[in-house]
Amino acid sequence: MRLAAAVVLFHPDETVVSNIQSYNAFVDVVIAVDNSVTKNNEVVKSLQGIENLVYLPNEKNLGIAAALNLAAKHSSEQGFTWLLTMDQDSSFDSKEFKLYKQQVLDIIINESKIGLICPSEVKKSESLQITEPAFRITSGTWINLHVWQQVHGFDEQLFIDEVDKDLSCKVFLAGFRLIGFDNVLMKHKLGTKKNTGFLKLFFVKERTVHSPFRLYYMVRNYLVVRKRYGKYFPDIFKKRDHDFMIMLKNNIFFCGNFFSAVFQAAKGFVHYKRNKF
Known part of the structure; x- marks a missing residue:
């Protein structure tokens, strides 16, 4: 074949x-x-x-x-x-x-x-x-x-x-x-790994972060896919909801660009609500 x-x-x-x-x-x-x-x-x-x-x-x-x-x-x-x-x-x-x-x-x-x-x-x-x-x-x-x-x-x-x-x-x-x-x-790289925590002092551990630009797509598209398929795979999306919140927290607080990350996450949510691609 x-x-x-x-x-x-x-x-x-x-x-x-x-x-x-x-x-x-x-x-x-x-x-x-x-x-x-x-x-x-x-x-x-x-x-x-x-x-x-x-x-x-x-x-x-x-x-x-x-x-x-x-x-x-x-x-x-x-x-x-x-x-x-x-x-x-x-x-x-x-x-x-x-x-x-x-x-x-x-x-x-x-x-x-x-x-x-x-x-x-x-x-x-x-x-x-x-x-x-x-x-x-x-x-x-x-x-x-x-x-x-x-x-x-x-x-x-x-x-x-x-x-x-x-x-x-x-x-x-x-x-x-x-x-x-x-x-x-398979060997694969997902995002950028950073050892960091709140104020770089508390709860320090390795976290995966992405650029604010990428965060926009991560937020918008997850919500779109969840809306499409959540009713068919409730158990899978229950776990994914938890992972999504961790991803959101890590990228907003630890990507190094707080205001841009908040803006892009909010933009992703608004575009999801408006069905804007």
């Missing part, structure tokens, strides 16, 4: 090359969709040196959803039926990916109702262990392109955050399985 991979680029540095090389030998083609406003010519030259890589520049930031839809459409037109989606800062240990690929092939050969297959962000098992349904991040996920087409792909109105959760919910509600392999670990 021929397999494709897609990676979305946004002002990448040279590390993206080694990240792609951690999995490109295990797939037939890697489609690199570049959302960078200004191209890094040195990085692009290095990428074009990867034998099975197809480079698709957008010349502007169309968002991760549009970039992934472009890669999925390109893959489908080339006859591929499964697509691995990766972030530019994600990678695999080669032994880990070889195991992942084999487990994917074993399960999709025998089961036609699988929509998405994903690895774990934290390795939970040394032997094959499956979580189902698995609502996880886009990066490292194998997408059944027939299913992608059936549910009308990624929602480009969301632009960046929650596009993975939105697709997962659509796929599950369409009657397809979401498989998570808990014995396969």
Whole structure:
């Protein structure tokens, strides 16, 4: 079976090359969709040196959803039926990916109702262990392109955050399985890690923070996706509500730009209420 991979680029540095090389030998083609406003010519030259890589520049930031839809459409037109989606800062240990690929092939050969297959962000098992349904991040996920087409792909109105959760919910509600392999670990970076606390003295611990600009999308899109699917997955969104409040607290109080973070969070809430994208 021929397999494709897609990676979305946004002002990448040279590390993206080694990240792609951690999995490109295990797939037939890697489609690199570049959302960078200004191209890094040195990085692009290095990428074009990867034998099975197809480079698709957008010349502007169309968002991760549009970039992934472009890669999925390109893959489908080339006859591929499964697509691995990766972030530019994600990678695999080669032994880990070889195991992942084999487990994917074993399960999709025998089961036609699988929509998405994903690895774990934290390795939970040394032997094959499956979580189902698995609502996880886009990066490292194998997408059944027939299913992608059936549910009308990624929602480009969301632009960046929650596009993975939105697709997962659509796929599950369409009657397809979401498989998570808990014995396969992917290396991935989520936001910026900071050791900080209130006044940098109290409750000091490692926290994940993002830019105020990103916080806007995190707030707006979470509320949009919650409204769409909360009634179908009450237990999942109950936990996600808790995680959302922690994310909001960490980003407002610890990102280093309090007033801008408050403004962007409020803007995200207002745009959600007004259904503005």
